Each structure stands twice: as structure tokens, then as C-alpha cells.
Amino acid sequence: MTIQKVGVIGCGLMGHGIAQVAAAQAGLDVIVRESNQGALDKGLGRVRKSLDKLVEKEKLTKDAADAAFGRITGTLELDDLADCDLVVEAIIEDLDIKRDLYQQLGKICKPEAILASNTSSFPIIEMGEASGRPERMVGLHFFNPVQLMKLVEVVKTDKTSDDVFAEARAFGEACGKVPVAASDTPGFVVNRLLVPYMAESIRMVERGDATPADVDAGMTLGCGYPMGPFTLTDYVGLDTTLSILEGWAETYPDNPIFEPPALLKQKVAEGKLGRKTGEGFYKWDGDKIA
Numbered sequence: 001m002t003i004q005k006v007g008v009i010g011c012g013l014m015g016h017g018i019a020q021v022a023a024a025q026a027g028l029d030v031i032v033r034e035s036n037q038g039a040l041d042k043g044l045g046r047v048r049k050s051l052d053k054l055v056e057k058e059k060l061t062k063d064a065a066d067a068a069f070g071r072i073t074g075t076l077e078l079d080d081l082a083d084c085d086l087v088v089e090a091i092i093e094d095l096d097i098k099r100d101l102y103q104q105l106g107k108i109c110k111p112e113a114i115l116a117s118n119t120s121s122f123p124i125i126e127m128g129e130a131s132g133r134p135e136r137m138v139g140l141h142f143f144n145p146v147q148l149m150k151l152v153e154v155v156k157t158d159k160t161s162d163d164v165f166a167e168a169r170a171f172g173e174a175c176g177k178v179p180v181a182a183s184d185t186p187g188f189v190v191n192r193l194l195v196p197y198m199a200e201s202i203r204m205v206e207r208g209d210a211t212p213a214d215v216d217a218g219m220t221l222g223c224g225y226p227m228g229p230f231t232l233t234d235y236v237g238l239d240t241t242l243s244i245l246e247g248w249a250e251t252y253p254d255n256p257i258f259e260p261p262a263l264l265k266q267k268v269a270e271g272k273l274g275r276k277t278g279e280g281f282y283k284w285d286g287d288k289i290a
């Protein structure tokens with residue numbers, strides 16, 4: 001792998017985890033760009049907390065955690081990512097905002113840089129075209145929580161070059177993940193199955209067929225899933241889940257499975273975005289359901 005310096009854009013739920021595994025597992029230098037100082041401080045604080053947890057659990061030594069944290073720097077300036085070998089974008093799920101960002105990256109990054117998006121649902125090709133370098137663009141879709149989930153989907157478009165795909169795959173492995181190759185189709189492999197399941201669960205509750213707690217008990221105890229769909233939607237973020245569905249509903253208006261449920265829209269309008277805001281389908285006390 002030739003990648004030595006990684007830029008991560010967005011230090012939220014996903015970005016902080018990607019920065020952490022790139023620095024701690026892959027041992028790479030990482031620069032994280034956020035849009036404001038408060039978000040940057042919060043994101044880097046999350047990395048520190050997660051590394052401390054791994055030290056506490058004796059999964060990492062204190063020296064290794066300190067060294068990993070020392071390899072991560074923060075910035076508010078996109079220009080500071082100019083010399084990165086790989087840039088992984090993990091900003092909010094909004095295609096117009098992402099396109100805008102890739103247009104800027106196309107002007108800023110060195111010509112041999114690899115551009116990667118962690119998008120849950122948007123076509124990777126759209127961002128590649130916006131950057132003006134579609135052959136250097138790939139999808140690197142990590143799973144939440146990045147520190148614990150073993151999978152990364154590596155998404156190749158019709159224009160992604162073979163060496164960019166191979167390098168992205170090697171980066172995923174260096175981060176301690178098992179890469180699976182996916183095509184640039186809506187939701188790639190996992191979300192194409194997972195997100196309609198989440199939406200269908202919400203519709204079940206809307207109809208009054210079951211409560212969120214009973215649906216979750218059904219899927220954990222009946223199917224052995226680690227979390228039921230309502231805990232998972234709270235975990236992923238109701239805003240992110242809604243953005244995914246809205247994007248697909250617009251592109252595929254004839255497929256009712258992508259229709260965003262009214263209850264999901266209502267919760268998002270009320271600011272109940274899940275664990276990150278303290279309430280979604282459940283009330284949360286920090287990391288646990290209250």
C-alpha cells in the first residue's frame with residue numbers, strides 16, 4: 001500500500017471512527033477536517049474516549065493509544081488536505097453538499113490522491129464526476145461503530161481504476177476490516193437490505209401491529225441479531241436514515257419500499273435523531289437506552 005497520509009472530512013459518528021482506525025490499526029498519519037471548532041473538538045474527544053476504552057479493556061496499550069492519538073491532527077481548512085494520499089469523506093448524507101465538496105477536492109488534492117466516500121446511499125460516480133477525477137474515486141463504506149464492526153464495502157464504479165480499487169481495499173485491510181467488493185448500486189450490498197428492513201419495521205409500528213420494544217425483542221431473540229431495528233435506527237441516526245430513504249424515493253418513485261415512513265419524518269422534524277440527541281425511538285442515557 002502506498003497510502004501514508006489520510007485526510008478524513010467530517011468527524012461525526014463515522015468520521016471519528018475512521019480517523020481512529022486509520023491511525024491506530026493502520027498506523028497512518030491522519031488529518032481530520034471539520035466545519036467548525038466545536039465539532040472538531042467534539043469529534044477528537046470521541047476518538048480519545050474510544051482509545052481510552054480500548055486501553056481500559058486491555059485491547060490496546062496506553063503507549064499505543066497515545067501514539068495513535070498523536071498521529072491525528074485537526075483542521076478547519078480544506079487546503080490542509082492537499083498532500084494527502086487518500087481522502088475519506090464522511091460528512092452529512094446530502095448529495096448537493098457532497099458534490100460541492102468533491103468539486104473543491106478536485107482542485108485542491110494532488111493528482112495521484114485517491115478520493116473516497118463513506119456515503120450510505122449515493123452513487124459514488126456522482127461524486128467522482130463532481131471532482132473531475134472519476135478514475136481516482138472509490139466508495140469506502142465503513143459500518144457503525146467503526147471501531148468494532150469488521151466490514152468495509154469497497155465500491156467500484158465503471159470509471160474507478162483498478163489500482164485505485166486495489167489501494168482502497170488494502171487500506172480497508174490495514175484498518176483491520178474485511179473488505180467486500182460492491183457495485184455502485186443503491187445501498188451497495190448491506191444497506192440495500194438493511195434500510196428497507198428498518199423502514200418496514202417503522203411501518204409495522206405505525207400500523208399499530210407491535211411496539212418498538214417488541215419488534216426489537218423479536219429480532220434479537222428470534223433471529224439472533226445483536227440489535228433490533230429500532231435500537232439500530234437510533235444508533236445510525238434518524239436523520240441519516242431519512243436522508244437515505246428520501247434520496248432513493250426521489251430516484252425510484254415507483255418502488256414503495258423506499259418511501260420514508262411518516263413516523264420517521266415526524267421524529268426528525270421534532271429533533272429526535274436517536275442516540276446522538278438523547279432521544280429517537282427510545283430515550284438514551286449516554287450510550288445506553290434509559
Ligand code: CAA
Binds near residue numbers: 051120144148149226
Ligand atoms: N470504542 C471502543 N470500544 C468500544 C466502543 C467504541 N466506540 N463501543 C463499544 N466498545 C466496547 C465496549 O466497551 C465493550 O467492551 P467489552 O466487550 O470489553 O466489555 C465492547 O466494545 C462491546 O460493546 P458493548 O458492551 O456495547 O457490547 P455489544 O455486545 O452490545 O456490542 C455492538 C455493541 C458491536 C455495537 C453490537 O451491538 C452490534 O453489532 N450492533 C449492531 C451494529 C450494526 O448493525 N451496525 C451497522 C449499522 S448500519 C451502518 O453502519 C451502515 C449505514 O450506512 C447506515
Ligand code: NAD
Binds near residue numbers: 033035093120237
Ligand atoms: P454525523 O452527522 O454524525 O457527522 C457528520 C459530520 O460532518 C458533522 O460533524 C458535521 O459537522 C461534519 N460536516 C458537515 N459538512 C462538513 C464539511 N463540509 N467539512 C467537514 N465536516 C463537515 O454523520 P455520520 O453518521 O457520521 O454520517 C457521515 C456519513 O457516513 C454519511 O454519508 C452517512 O450516510 C455515512 N454513514 C453513516 C453511518 C451511520 O450509522 N450513521 C454508517 C455508515 C455510513
